[in-house]
Amino acid sequence: MSESAEPGAAGVRTSLRGVAAALALAWSTGWYLPVAFALLTLIQAVSPVVAAWLTKSVLDAITGEPAAGYVLGLGLGLAATGLVATVAPFASRYIVDEMSRRVGLLSQDRLFSAVERFTGLARFEDPAFLDRIRLAHQSGGETPTSVTSSVFSVIGALVTIGGFLVSLLVISPVMALVVLIAALPALFVELRLSRARAGMAWNLGPVERREFFFRDLLSNVQAAKEVRLFGAGPYLRGRMADDRRESNAQNRRMDQRGLSAQTLLGVLSAVVAGGGLVWAVLAAVEGRLTVGDLTLFVAAVGGVQGALTQLVQDITFAHNQLLMFDHYLKVVGTGPDLPVPARPRPVPALRKGIEFRGVWFRYSPEHPWVLRDVDLVIPHGESLGLVGRNGAGKSTFVKLLCRMYDPDRGAVLWDGVDLRDMDPAELRRRIGAVFQDYMEYDLTAAENIGLHRAR
Ligand SMILES: Nc1ncnc2c1ncn2[C@@H]1O[C@H](COP(=O)(O)OP(=O)(O)OP(=O)(O)O)[C@@H](O)[C@H]1O
Ligand SMILES: [Mg+2]
Numbered sequence: 001m002s003e004s005a006e007p008g009a010a011g012v013r014t015s016l017r018g019v020a021a022a023l024a025l026a027w028s029t030g031w032y033l034p035v036a037f038a039l040l041t042l043i044q045a046v047s048p049v050v051a052a053w054l055t056k057s058v059l060d061a062i063t064g065e066p067a068a069g070y071v072l073g074l075g076l077g078l079a080a081t082g083l084v085a086t087v088a089p090f091a092s093r094y095i096v097d098e099m100s101r102r103v104g105l106l107s108q109d110r111l112f113s114a115v116e117r118f119t120g121l122a123r124f125e126d127p128a129f130l131d132r133i134r135l136a137h138q139s140g141g142e143t144p145t146s147v148t149s150s151v152f153s154v155i156g157a158l159v160t161i162g163g164f165l166v167s168l169l170v171i172s173p174v175m176a177l178v179v180l181i182a183a184l185p186a187l188f189v190e191l192r193l194s195r196a197r198a199g200m201a202w203n204l205g206p207v208e209r210r211e212f213f214f215r216d217l218l219s220n221v222q223a224a225k226e227v228r229l230f231g232a233g234p235y236l237r238g239r240m241a242d243d244r245r246e247s248n249a250q251n252r253r254m255d256q257r258g259l260s261a262q263t264l265l266g267v268l269s270a271v272v273a274g275g276g277l278v279w280a281v282l283a284a285v286e287g288r289l290t291v292g293d294l295t296l297f298v299a300a301v302g303g304v305q306g307a308l309t310q311l312v313q314d315i316t317f318a319h320n321q322l323l324m325f326d327h328y329l330k331v332v333g334t335g336p337d338l339p340v341p342a343r344p345r346p347v348p349a350l351r352k353g354i355e356f357r358g359v360w361f362r363y364s365p366e367h368p369w370v371l372r373d374v375d376l377v378i379p380h381g382e383s384l385g386l387v388g389r390n391g392a393g394k395s396t397f398v399k400l401l402c403r404m405y406d407p408d409r410g411a412v413l414w415d416g417v418d419l420r421d422m423d424p425a426e427l428r429r430r431i432g433a434v435f436q437d438y439m440e441y442d443l444t445a446a447e448n449i450g451l452h453r454a455r
Pocket of ligand 1: 125363367370388389390391392393394395396397436
């Protein structure tokens with residue numbers, strides 16, 4: 001399979017498709033949750049702007065000739081805004097968590113129904129595809145909710161920024177422009193960092209898979225006998241630690257890149273805010289700004305910068321999540337591995353027999369041929385023993401009979417009908433097999449016995 005391309009190459013269109021898919025998943029858990037969340041986000045976005053204007057009006061009123069009722073009204077308004085700003089985040093958190101629980105259940109179910117549609121084995125033997133399933137499972141549960149909340153949060157941040165920018169425009173259009181431009185490098189840098197992070201997560205896939213393998217060996221009852229007998233514990237533990245060190249090193253390098261970029265950006269925004277503050281104080285001393293203007297200005301600079309930081313964080317977080325969510329969309333959108341005809345032939349009980357006709361098979365073009373031009377008829381009602389050296393292809397033969405793979409050339413016939421013309425699920429209702437590498441299910445005895453009838 002050519003599934004090894006890293007996801008950093010995902011473009012804007014992929015991201016937009018991801019946003020649409022994530023929103024659709026979140027929406028399908030009940031429209032009222034996203035709607036309530038949107039309202040709460042809007043309230044939170046507007047409240048700092050309202051609070052800043054109320055504060056300015058209070059200060060201007062008390063430095064002028066205050067009417068007691070008017071000032072009291074403003075004070076009550078401020079208190080109410082504060083109350084809303086305190087309570088709204090908790091309510092939002094609850095809604096996000098509930099959405100996330102529902103989306104997690106739904107997306108997990110969709111993912112594994114897609115995985116079940118892979119009726120053959122080849123995809124489960126492809127490490128790149130296994131990595132994709134693991135990442136898909138991780139991101140399928142998280143992304144729809146986090147992207148939904150990021151989208152709303154971006155809208156909220158834009159509302160806050162818009163409100164404060166209008167306030168800044170009233171006082172100084174130049175300052176409004178400077179504050180806005182100062183945020184652009186942050187947006188650019190954070191997006192680049194986010195792409196690099198997604199690429200790293202993909203590259204670390206094999207390392208994490210290996211670490212998991214060693215962890216499993218060290219806690220697996222089947223391995224425990226031999227690991228103890230051979231004293232292999234310290235060796236396996238060392239290999240596990242090596243893998244963890246490698247992923248730690250890559251994560252550390254990425255964090256250091258992020259830290260230096262963010263420090264530089266932090267200094268830039270502090271300089272802009274500090275410069276603006278000096279200008280505003282001087283203007284207030286000269287009487288060009290009122291005390292209320294000054295406080296509004298300070299709140300606006302802080303508010304715009306805070307909201308822009310939030311905006312950049314939301315966009316980069318969503319971008320990062322979407323790059324991962326692409327794995328989910330790819331797995332869910334991948335078609336069946338073994339083609340099933342639109343109108344499959346029925347699979348009646350066997351009457352005449354099974355025939356291998358000119359069957360050639362290898363596990364992939366890179367592997368050697370396992371079966372070469374095999375012709376064999378197994379008549380109905382007969383018992384057959386296949387004898388051969390290790391690796392001769394006996395198990396492969398049986399797996400082809402169960403249609404776990406399709407032959408590269410030739411055909412396997414069931415009463416003269418090619419297995420490729422049948423639905424694999426129907427075929428398997430007619431077949432029983434115990435493989436040498438059989439599975440032990442950690443379930444009750446009754447469940448183990450009943451499992452083959454579970455469908
Ligand atoms: N999933 C796989 N991917 C690649 N090669 C495989 C895979 N499974 C088996 N092979 C290779 O195909 C060949 C045939 O394997 P198969 O398991 O069919 O042999 P077998 O006759 O059942 O052997 P044994 O007697 O050990 O059970 C071997 O060379 C084996 O290494
Ligand atoms: Mg075998």
